Amino acid sequence: MISDGKFGKYGGIFVPELLIPAIEELESAFYQYKDDKNFNKELDYYLREFAGRPTSLYHTQRLSEKLGCKIYLKREDLLHTGAHKINNTLGQGLLAKFMGKERLIAETGAGQHGIATAVIGALFGFPTDVYMGSEDIKRQRLNVFRMELSGARVISVESGSKTLKDSINEALRDWITNVDNTHYLIGSSMGPHPYPTMVKHFQSVIGRESRKQILEKDDKLPDAVIACVGGGSNAIGIFSAFQDDREVELIGAEGGGEGPSGRNGATLSFGTEGVLHGSLSFVLQDDDGQISEAHSVSAGLDYPGVGPEHSLMMVEGRAKYEPVMDNEALRGFKLLSKYEGIIPALESSHAVACAEKYAKKPENKGKTIIINLSGRGDKDMHIVSQKMGAGV
Amino acid sequence: MNNGPETYPEMFKRVKEKSEGAFIPFVVAGDPDLETSLLVVKEMVNAGADALEIGFPFSDPVADGPTIQAADVRALKSGMTTSKGFEFIRHIREFTDIPIGLLVYYNLIYQRGIGQFYKEAQKNGVNGILIADLPPEEASSAIEFSKKFGISQIFMVAQTTSNSRLSHISQMAEGFIYVVAVKGVTGARSDLERDTLDLIHRVRKHTDLPICVGFGISKTDHIKKVLKAGSNGAIVASVLVELIEKYQEDRRVMLMEIRRLCLALKKATRGCGP
Ligand SMILES: Cc1ncc(COP(=O)(O)O)c(C=O)c1O
Numbered sequence: 052m053i054s055d056g057k058f059g060k061y062g063g064i065f066v067p068e069l070l071i072p073a074i075e076e077l078e079s080a081f082y083q084y085k086d087d088k089n090f091n092k093e094l095d096y097y098l099r100e101f102a103g104r105p106t107s108l109y110h111t112q113r114l115s116e117k118l119g120c121k122i123y124l125k126r127e128d129l130l131h132t133g134a135h136k137i138n139n140t141l142g143q144g145l146l147a148k149f150m151g152k153e154r155l156i157a158e159t160g161a162g163q164h165g166i167a168t169a170v171i172g173a174l175f176g177f178p179t180d181v182y183m184g185s186e187d188i189k190r191q192r193l194n195v196f197r198m199e200l201s202g203a204r205v206i207s208v209e210s211g212s213k214t215l216k217d218s219i220n221e222a223l224r225d226w227i228t229n230v231d232n233t234h235y236l237i238g239s240s241m242g243p244h245p246y247p248t249m250v251k252h253f254q255s256v257i258g259r260e261s262r263k264q265i266l267e268k269d270d271k272l273p274d275a276v277i278a279c280v281g282g283g284s285n286a287i288g289i290f291s292a293f294q295d296d297r298e299v300e301l302i303g304a305e306g307g308g309e310g311p312s313g314r315n316g317a318t319l320s321f322g323t324e325g326v327l328h329g330s331l332s333f334v335l336q337d338d339d340g341q342i343s344e345a346h347s348v349s350a351g352l353d354y355p356g357v358g359p360e361h362s363l364m365m366v367e368g369r370a371k372y373e374p375v376m377d378n379e380a381l382r383g384f385k386l387l388s389k390y391e392g393i394i395p396a397l398e399s400s401h402a403v404a405c406a407e408k409y410a411k412k413p414e415n416k417g418k419t420i421i422i423n424l425s426g427r428g429d430k431d432m433h434i435v436s437q438k439m440g441a442g443v
Numbered sequence: 444m445n446n447g448p449e450t451y452p453e454m455f456k457r458v459k460e461k462s463e464g465a466f467i468p469f470v471v472a473g474d475p476d477l478e479t480s481l482l483v484v485k486e487m488v489n490a491g492a493d494a495l496e497i498g499f500p501f502s503d504p505v506a507d508g509p510t511i512q513a514a515d516v517r518a519l520k521s522g523m524t525t526s527k528g529f530e531f532i533r534h535i536r537e538f539t540d541i542p543i544g545l546l547v548y549y550n551l552i553y554q555r556g557i558g559q560f561y562k563e564a565q566k567n568g569v570n571g572i573l574i575a576d577l578p579p580e581e582a583s584s585a586i587e588f589s590k591k592f593g594i595s596q597i598f599m600v601a602q603t604t605s606n607s608r609l610s611h612i613s614q615m616a617e618g619f620i621y622v623v624a625v626k627g628v629t630g631a632r633s634d635l636e637r638d639t640l641d642l643i644h645r646v647r648k649h650t651d652l653p654i655c656v657g658f659g660i661s662k663t664d665h666i667k668k669v670l671k672a673g674s675n676g677a678i679v680a681s682v683l684v685e686l687i688e689k690y691q692e693d694r695r696v697m698l699m700e701i702r703r704l705c706l707a708l709k710k711a712t713r714g715c716g717p
Contacts, residue, residue, distance in 0.1 A: 052580065055580065063580075063581055064578060064580050064581060065549055065576045065577060065578075065581055066505075066576055066578060067505065067506040067575055067576055067578075067599065068578050068598065068599045068600060068601055068604060068612075068623070069506075069599070069601045069603055069623060069626070071578050071580075071603070071604070071608070072603040072604070072605065073603070210509055210512050210513075211502065211503065211512065211516065216503060217503075220503055220504075220505050220512075223505045224505065224508070227505075227506070227626070228626055230603060230626070324553075325550050325553060325554060326548075326549045326550040326553055326576070327503065327550065328503070328505070329576070331553075334550075336550070336554070338554065339524050339525045339551060339554055339555075340501075340525075340550040340551045340553060340554030340555075341501065341502040341519065342502045342503050342550075
């Protein structure tokens, strides 16, 4: 192994011995191709021509006025498939192609990552199997249909709690069984090494563009960068370009669900240290270490773990993580829709709500904020209309 | 004089002297409830088990297939905790001295405190600990405490394990080397891959420790084959757990079926010793 995959004491490779050769192979391929000219040329091509990069850094007018801050949106919602997830699936999909793999597997909760993987399967001609909890399949029929249209097979997961964490378990089991020809395309900056490092690498394009764009527009760095945190990939992607600029506040908005005493997905805010899905990080669990079920109004933040680098950034004080409750996120959703005509994904609505709270503090008046708008809200119409009593 | 439980070396010596292989059944502590699983273990011991593998249930057992995950779910539903797991071991020690190995996922140990977990394991009569999701790369603390408390740290190797890893793992391991018979997770399978037998030969070249084969061993014929190929024992899990699942509503039949299968499996180890 080239690296131990540690971020401070977090991260690592907590997997069955059977997976070690696959992880060694993946790690070595990743370090080989991440700086390879042909690989990057091809990746840039697809990011530009297929996914729609670069995305704009949009200066909001009415929202800025309303909140008394200068608010920019990094428009990942404009990407193909509607979210930042495609940055990662393109990167890993291309890596699988360079590695000579013949099949992709992925886990998905709400279906966003599943769709982004199915699309890459179609693009590169990989047979693709997506594991999805049977509970999630019931809740997200439309996304299942979208994946199937792109040629993916959606496999219903009946084990455990039948949600995202169980789909990850099933995908890991599949990978254990089919390591020879299969690439497991993990959807966030979590899992065993090299995934957290690799997913960050492929998502860091968000940060690189944002930094360049803000310097072009403002000739100075922002005061704060705010992103929602599920597994942590869109957040680490945008944070990556500002990690060394200590003057830039980095804030992660977690799925606070019903709050600390209710069901939630705010792993860093309310969880404790533990080992889940291959790495040491913060997790939601009981005293014995049995993993809890997470809950958030947005399926993408509904995960009881979090990427290990966020754990380090939190304990070192480099980033702050704040729980945003379901009802606050819905307010953020409406706020951006109404003031800017941009309907955010419910995940991203957490970042919007977090920015609103930040802007309302007197000491933050007039500051410059970048919100990472990780995705668009089309997929959430059903649930939001239900919550608003519109019943579309 | 008999000081506490039989050790792994003593057990392997005992079966070898009888030209047998070791029969090691697996059960999830508390499946479907503490009382029943204790009776299951009793049947296994009476039917001739040479050692035991006891799984502590975990909510997210990635190395296990659906059969054992379902057993974990049943056990957790019945109220199993780490403390009750150790209590379970203590009760087993009231009726047998054969070696007991724990099969656990790392988070249970991490939450208990690694040192504390090993200390309690020793106090309650555990011989060995295998951590399903802890490769040698992450095992230094576990090994430190295993030495401190005199517990064998057991490691798995698989077909995908390279020769250089094999020698590295053989040096760290104690008790026995756990050879994973199939590519994949636990679960009963009908045929044994040719590769498994080759793997046993390969492992044999790298270690003097006893070898036990597990994952997918479900028939007397599998046991005969792996013992003939040079394994010192066979670990049988999913077929036994399937019986618990199948007869959970009728404990009497469950225990009878467990007994019958264990007798047959133990019989298969006779005359097959290396
Ligand atoms: C739009 C959007 N944002 C954020 C997330 C959360 O993931 P991550 O924390 O990895 O960015 C998801 C996950 O599905 C998503 O769809």
